[in-house]
Amino acid sequence: GFSVKKINKILSANKIRNDSSTLNPETQNSYVSSSDLDDDDYFEYVYASVGPTDQKIMEWSSGKHGRPILSNMDIAKKLHVTPAAISQRRAKLQRMMSDIRGIL
Numbered sequence: 001g002f003s004v005k006k007i008n009k010i011l012s013a014n015k016i017r018n019d020s021s022t023l024n025p026e027t028q029n030s031y032v033s034s035s036d037l038d039d040d041d042y043f044e045y046v047y048a049s050v051g052p053t054d055q056k057i058m059e060w061s062s063g064k065h066g067r068p069i070l071s072n073m074d075i076a077k078k079l080h081v082t083p084a085a086i087s088q089r090r091a092k093l094q095r096m097m098s099d100i101r102g103i104l
Helices: 004-013 039-049 052-062 072-079 083-103
Strands: none
Touching: 004 083, 039 052, 039 083, 052 072, 052 083, 072 083
């Protein structure tokens, strides 16, 4: 029920540090921590959280799940919408993936 902006604000206000790790004195980030997540993980997370139309757009834009990569024009024809609508949805999906990267 929290927005991404609210979560980021809470996380930035409460700096939780692991005492057992070594911290970079400049950034206060751990030298030993690393994320095991890759772009496919972020893609699948967003893919699972959107509706069927956005899922199709994600598949046709990326070629994932065995789908061919299509242009905005071709996707628009298949979904019976304008290419501008596809561009807007793709931008929204890209923002979602960026937000998820920032959180996870």
